[in-house]
Amino acid sequence: MRLLVLEYFLKQNSALSLSDLESNFDYSDRTTLFRTLKTFEKKGLLHSINDKHTTVYALCPDDCSEEQHVDSHIHFCCECCKKIFCLPTVKKPNVDIPSDFEVEKLDIIAHGLCKECTKFR
Numbered sequence: 450m451r452l453l454v455l456e457y458f459l460k461q462n463s464a465l466s467l468s469d470l471e472s473n474f475d476y477s478d479r480t481t482l483f484r485t486l487k488t489f490e491k492k493g494l495l496h497s498i499n500d501k502h503t504t505v506y507a508l509c510p511d512d513c514s515e516e517q518h519v520d521s522h523i524h525f526c527c528e529c530c531k532k533i534f535c536l537p538t539v540k541k542p543n544v545d546i547p548s549d550f551e552v553e554k555l556d557i558i559a560h561g562l563c564k565e566c567t568k569f570r
């Protein structure tokens with residue numbers, strides 16, 4: 450099961466949500482899939498991206514490991530097809546958060562149209 454999920458991720462060029470996986474693996478239940486995603490995230494294979502109300506998952510670069518995610522790239526959300534892409538070559542800028550706030554995770558998401566959708570505009 451886990452291997453299938455990972456293979457499916459490898460075939461995608463965009464991030465996947467739990468519902469995406471659910472519709473692809475209809476013989477598997479949501480809880481199992483969710484647990485699989487969480488395990489992968491912990492192992493440094495996938496990272497999650499939160500956008501508004503959805504959480505999507507994408508494969509990590511090779512240098513992520515268990516307990517230590519080093520994902521420092523930003524993401525792109527296409528307003529047309531709603532897909533979320535990793536932009537591995539675009540690094541997050543350094544942001545200064547006041548020290549009385551504890552940052553757990555910093556997501557930077559650019560919004561616009563992806564390559565495919567610009568074609569049909």
Ligand SMILES: [Zn+2]
Nearest residue numbers: 496509513518
């Ligand atoms: Zn990672």
Ligand SMILES: [Zn+2]
Nearest residue numbers: 527530563566
């Ligand atoms: Zn698009």
Ligand SMILES: [Zn+2]
Nearest residue numbers: 507524535536
């Ligand atoms: Zn990413």
